[in-house]
Structures are given as structure tokens and as C-alpha cells.
Amino acid sequence: MLTFALRRLLMAVPTLLFISLVIFLLLELAPGDPVADMPLTIPPEVREKIRISLGLGEPMHVRYALWLYNLFVTEPSYWIDALFGTDLAQGSQRIISFQTRAPVFDTIAERMPQTLIVVGMGYVVGVLIALPIGIISAYRQYSVFDQIGTFISMVGFSVPTFVTGVMLIVVFSVWLGWFPSIYDTTLQVTDWPSFVKQMRQMVMPVFVLALYNAAQISRYMRASMLDNMTQDYVRTARAKGMSERVVILKHVLRNSMIPVVTVIALGVPGVFTGAIITENVFKVNGLGQQLLLSIQGNDAPMVLTISFIFAILIVLFNLIADLLYGLLDPRIRYD
């Protein structure tokens, strides 16, 4: 298992390098100019100087190599410096955003908590409600519960999050006034009232994302349970005199979880990438929203770095899904 994991990690290196190159070239080929947003009163020769000061005077391959070097050498040395108080970086150039002129990773570090709290919570809640719904729907197939579950899943899956999000804002913020429609990032949770306030502003984005995720995962869970409930070993378990609880929650569930856990693990990178729209609807200034802003502003270093982080997450969670599969199913061996 360990050798398998190591081998896969090594194989991920060329994959990720290739992905980064593709993203870089795409951004390079895309039309747009980082100084285009600047006032028209700036004379062309000053514009050109700004461009050169951003490093755009260098040829493509130099810029790519510099970005790689910064990402893998300079940035980690800054992190180590911050952790242990060393001075490895010695003030060398970091990856700088074209738009804000601030280090890209500082912006990412500012934005990450909102994304993790809101979007991550949406995923966790989604999974937690999807599993029991899937189990009960399968056990009571075609019951009223199952029919309602199927209907809600269909709605949750087919109605886009920007529709459910806006609907929630109209009903609960505009009409009822229960929840704020804009997520306030400056809110510090220090005491009970501020905690309640934080919860209230999280309710709607979390609900929108949870509905979407739960719709998908509950269907997987239900299908997987149904597949396993008709297996021979279930009959064996019943013939041994096991209670329905043991039959369903031990024998069937353990087998049904194998594919579902894989799906859940593969969905984790989506926590970071897939919530761009929801973040924008609720004005949560997370990573997704930043990515959109940076794309609009032709901020190549920011777009490249965020996209590359997404790529790392996707590759990593693919590996985790594979490893989980091996842990859950004794028939799978990695050697």
C-alpha cells in the first residue's frame, strides 16, 4: 500500500507539471492585457513600462520557469520562515498578483478560510444528510419517503445553485428578513451573539450547497444499497438470525459504502472549485470568487496559481479515493 501510494505520488509530478504548462499556455494565448483596466489617460510609453515592471518583457519560457521556481522554492521557504523564524527566503521575489501587487499566496490565505468554512460545511452537511436518506430510501424502496427523496434529489440536482440561491435570498432575506443576503467576512466570532450572527449568514449558502451535494450523493448511496440488498450474503445474514439492523447497517452498508466513499472523496476538490457561483451569489469572498475576479482582470499569476492548486487537489484526492477503496475492500490489493 505504501509503495503504491509513493509510486502514485511520484507519477503525479509529471502530470502536474504538464497541467501547469497547459494552464500557463492557455493564459498566454488568451486575449487580454493586465494593464487594459487602467485609466486611458496613462500614456502608451508608461503603459509599456508598467508591463515590463510586471515581468511581461521576458520571453514566455523564462516567465514559466520563474513561476515554477517561485512556486516550489521561494514560496515554501517563506512558509518555513514564517513557521520557524528562519531566513531562508532572504527577501527574494514572491509570486505577485498583477492586480493587487500583493503576494498571491497572501491573498489565497485570506480567502481560504471563507471557502473552507462555507463551502466545506456545505459539503459535510450534504454528505451527512445524503447517507441516511440514501439508506432509508433503499430500504423502503418506492415508499412515500423514497418518492419524496427522489423528487427532492431531482430538484436539487437539476436546478442550478444560482437559481436556488437567488430564490432563498428573495424568500428569506427580502420577504422574511431572517438571514442576511451578503456574507460579512469582517465578522469576528468572539462571543455568543457574534457566533449566532456567523451561523445566520452561513445558513443559506451552506443550505444551497448541501442540497446540491446531497442530491447527488444520496442517489449514489441509494443505488449502491439497492445493489447490495439483493446479494446472497444478505440472505445468509438473515438466515443466521441477524436482526434487520445488523443486516442493513452492518452487512449491506459496509459493502455499499465502498463506491460511495470513493465518490465522496472525489468530490472534495469540488469544495474548492465548484462553489464559484454560490460564492458569488452570496458575496462570500472565497477562493472561487477570487478566481473569477482574477480572470476578469487578466491576473495571470493569480489564475495560474489558484488553478494549479485545484489541479493538485484533484490529483491528490484521486489518489486518496484509490487508497480508500483498497482500505474498504479487502479484495483490492496494491502490490
Added chain:
Amino acid sequence: MPDRAAPVLDVRDLQVVFRTRGGEVHAVNSVSFHLRPGELLGVVGESGSGKSVTMMSLLGLLPSPPAEIRGGEVLLGGRDLLKLDAESLRAVRGRRIGFVFQDPMTSLNPVFTIGNQIMEPLRAHMGMDRARATERAVELLELVGIPDARRRLGDYPHQFSGGMRQRVMIAIALACDPEVLIADEPTTALDVTIQAQIIELVKDLREKLGMAIIWITHDLGVIAGIADRVMVMYGGQVVEQGPVRALFADPRHPYTRALLQTIPALRGQRDRRLRVIEGQPPILSASPSACSFCPRCGHASNRCRVENPQRLPHDGLPTGQGHDSACHWAHSAEPAHA
């Protein structure tokens, strides 16, 4: 074999119906049989004759819906299993009646160890703690002839061969010392040498433990070697029943005769083609009002098409005790049996 001992299992007039979209299917029609302590009853018939459904319905193992038990009694030690609530029925399953299923490849849960699966009934029914259940599990695996039993408790089903898995299944069924073991085609999915080993094992275990066995098969050859009594089923009914010698020496029902003729002879001349029984077993949409075998029977008369034959004895003993069959032709051709 104690001949007149009170039966440990007594099934009377059992009726099972499946409700499907296309209407009702009468899978078991008034089946009655009994099982004496220590006896091995062979149940024979083609696929679809209702053998498995009958046995599964005894313990409520059929999914309901679509299955529905319409009537009858299943007396285990005098108590009617069909009247028990789910909780009490569960206490009978695996504790007093053990089940071995056909396909050992799929009948064990692939993600739990063999030890876990053997110990489950021990802990649920016998209230054993982990240590005692482990000891008993080792004992059981040794009993069914699995070498290196203690170490193998931690193995998963896929680490066992087909024959070994069936041994494990038998160990699970025998875990709580049941009075009755129901083996539903336990050797069908195995190759011939393994089949012979499993049959030997069951014979051996029966001598050691003395439980009564119901052995479902469509292989008459197997039955001839191990059974005390044989029950032939067709169309969800018992068509012939009797001691194994009497039934093989003197089969009365045309279906039994036809079945016996489908066995290939291993010795002597093989000059004639193997006989086949043309056609398919029926799917009954109502309880039978005619002999269900008559479309395939060479002896069918008009009476067979309008009246479902009753089981009548051939040797003067009460029906079920001796040799009996349900056939108009068999009883009219030789009226001198009484």
C-alpha cells in the same frame, strides 16, 4: 433411525403465492412433509419446482412483498413458525434451523472476515463473549475440515476456494447446534470432486452431531447416496414421497420415472440417447385444478386435465409415512395396493 419418533419439523398444507405485476404465481401448493430427528430428507425436482421457495418460506426468508404465505402450518417442536413475530422467528433462524445456500462464492459477505461471520450467530444467539466465540469458531472450522483453523479466522472469503467456502458456510449453519439443517443445493456450484468431499463431510457431520437434514438438489444421484427419504416436487407440489430404496426401486409417478431416466449410466452399454423431459415446468397463476405435470406426461388422461390428483399411499401406510404419490394413472393402473 428412530422410525416412529415425533417429527422435529412438521409442515402441513403450506401455500406460498408471489404477487407480481403479471398476476399471482402459486409457487407452493399445499405442501406437507415432516422430518424426524436425525433423518436426511432429500428434496428433488427441476428448477422452478418450488423446492427452494418451500424451504425459504419455512423461516420467512422470502422477501415479502412479493411473497405471501397463504396458509398452512410449520411446526418446529410443536410451535407454529408461521405464527411467530419477527423477533421470535429470528431466534429460530440460525439457532434451531441452519441454512446452507447454493453458491458459496456469493453467500459469504466479501468485506468481513470468516471469523467475524462465524461468530455473529454465536454471539447473537448463544450470548458468547469474543473469547468463547473465537474458541467455538476454531472448533467449528476444524469440524468441517479446514486446516490451520485459528489462523484462517482472520482471512476473507476471497482467500478461500469454492469448496472451502462451502465448508465455512456449513460451519456457520452448524454454529449453534441446530436441530435441523437445510441445505439448498449445497453442491450444485461446485465441481464433482469437491462435491463428493462436501457430501462426505455432511454424512460425517450427521453421524457426529445427529441433526436432521433437508437436502435440496436436482441431482438424483446425490440423493440416492445419502438420503433416508425422498420427496419429489413438481409445480409447487409434492408428487411422490417415500423411503429412498422404495422410491428408486419402484418409482410410481411418471415424473419421478422420467427424472430417473435422465441420469446417464456410467457403466454398461451407452447405446441409447439420454432421455429428456420435453417442455418446461409450469408457472401456476392459480392453485392447480388439474395435474400440473399432465402437459408433459405420456400417461395423461382426461381425468388428469380436470382433477388435481391427491397424494395417496402405495403401501397402506398413512400418507407421508410410507411411499405415496399424487397421480391418477399410478393409482388406477395398480389398484391392488391396499
